[in-house]
Amino acid sequence: xxxxxxxxxxxxxxxxxxAWGFYAHQRINRLAIFLLPAEMGRxxxxxxxxxxxxxxxxxxxxxxxxxxxxxxxxxxEAYGDSVWTRxxxxxxxxxxxxxxLQAHGIVPWHIQRMKNQLTEAxxxxxxxxxxxxxxxxxxxxxxxxVPLHTTRNYNGQLTGQTGIHxxxxxxxxxxxxxxxxxxxxxxxxxxxxxKSAWEAVRRAHACLDxxxxxxxxxxxxxxxxxxxxxxxxGSTFQRTYSREFSEHYHTLLRDQVANQMRASVKMTAxxxxxxxxxxxxxxxxxLLPVSDQERESDSRERGSWIRKLLGIRDEGE
Numbered sequence: 001x002x003x004x005x006x007x008x009x010x011x012x013x014x015x016x017x018x019a020w021g022f023y024a025h026q027r028i029n030r031l032a033i034f035l036l037p038a039e040m041g042r043x044x045x046x047x048x049x050x051x052x053x054x055x056x057x058x059x060x061x062x063x064x065x066x067x068x069x070x071x072x073x074x075x076x077e078a079y080g081d082s083v084w085t086r087x088x089x090x091x092x093x094x095x096x097x098x099x100x101l102q103a104h105g106i107v108p109w110h111i112q113r114m115k116n117q118l119t120e121a122x123x124x125x126x127x128x129x130x131x132x133x134x135x136x137x138x139x140x141x142x143x144x145x146v147p148l149h150t151t152r153n154y155n156g157q158l159t160g161q162t163g164i165h166x167x168x169x170x171x172x173x174x175x176x177x178x179x180x181x182x183x184x185x186x187x188x189x190x191x192x193x194x195k196s197a198w199e200a201v202r203r204a205h206a207c208l209d210x211x212x213x214x215x216x217x218x219x220x221x222x223x224x225x226x227x228x229x230x231x232x233x234g235s236t237f238q239r240t241y242s243r244e245f246s247e248h249y250h251t252l253l254r255d256q257v258a259n260q261m262r263a264s265v266k267m268t269a270x271x272x273x274x275x276x277x278x279x280x281x282x283x284x285x286x287l288l289p290v291s292d293q294e295r296e297s298d299s300r301e302r303g304s305w306i307r308k309l310l311g312i313r314d315e316g317e
Contacts, residue, residue: 020142020264021170022059026052027177028264029138035187035269040276043284047131054135055142057302064308070102071110071140073149076205078104084202087194089113107144108197114140115193115271122279127287128294134272141271142264144200147207161215167241168211172250172257175243180258187269189277200267207256214252218245 020028029051033044044051062068076083079096086092089109092101101109114137121129148154148165156164190196219227222245229242241249250257276282 020146020261021166021173022056024169024173024177024261025055025059025139025142028142028261028268029055029135031182031265032138032187032268032272035184035266036273037186039281040273040284043287044134044272050131051135051138054132055139058136058139060302061305064305067102070104070106072105072107072143073154074105074107074144074201075152076150076201077152084198087198105149107140107149108194108201111137111140111144111197111271112194115275118272118275119278122276122282125282125287128290128298130284130287131290132298137271138264138268141197141200141268144197145204145260145264145267147204147211147260150201150205151208153208153212156212156215159212159216161212161219163241164212164215167215167246167249168257171241171246172253173261175246176250176257180261182262182265184262184266187266187273190270190274193271193274196267196270200263203263204260207260210253210256215249218249218252222248 030048033041033048033051036044058068058071062072074083082095086095087108089112092109114133118130118133118137121133143149146169148168153159154165156162226242227245228239230237231240276284
């Protein structure tokens with residue numbers, strides 16, 4: 001049982017299994033809060049710890065909830081050029097079928113669904129739903145801006161570059177985050193959330209050729225012996241990309257990682273703001289606090305992910 005619990009803990013907390021890494025996801029949501037207008041900013045700042053912590057919930061449940069994994073990516077190659085001509089869910093289902101969509105990823109469509117749900121939560125003035133949906137919408141938006149979430153070759157496994165996924169979206173941001181410039185400007189209204197979601201995927205996908213080719217060139221130049229090192233993590237040593245290789249690669253990429261992270265921050269703030277505007281700009285300072293019952297329900301939901309991961313059935317199932 002201890003081994004199962006250890007596995008569950010790693011699966012639910014390790015940055016290696018999440019887009020952008022838990023570190024970056026949390027900071028994307030945090031930075032987005034400070035782009036909001038004053039009418040929203042006070043409310044969001046009051047709940048900053050929750051919005052950061054809950055930003056990684058979609059990754060924590062992706063191995064425990066059927067259908068969750070597909071919400072995090074889009075395999076552009078699987079759909080072909082026609083993918084750009086089906087921006088809305090109903091027409092996509094009619095053209096490809098829901099099974100195919102679930103097999104090849106649905107992140108831009110899911111962002112639209114989350115946008116509608118958050119708008120409705122604002123209309124209903126439901127504090128718990130606003131916070132939960134805001135945190136998780138930020139996660140899916142950030143995923144859509146990760147180049148390796150737009151391809152079948154998501155971990156370089158098809159080109160002999162296995163491991164590049166966590167390298168690009170976790171190790172590089174963790175090493176260089178403090179040097180990134182996040183002077184982005186205030187949140188602005190999004191006239192077409194569907195168009196915005198698809199533009200994010202298209203921009204991210206356009207980064208792939210550079211991302212893969214530069215890694216391959218640098219590997220040839222430095223060699224495997226200088227590419228990887230053993231780093232101490234807690235009580236164990238893990239094989240990871242060396243700081244030398246990471247520094248060179250980050251320089252070669254120029255501002256690619258920083259640009260995609262900035263795009264994630266701005267897009268998250270823009271969508272939060274748009275949901276609030278579309279809901280009629282309710283006064284967030286007069287919302288009721290989250291009740292003890294709602295907090296307990298949220299805690300039970302999180303616990304259910306661990307139980308499902310361990311194969312423990314809930315009562316009544």
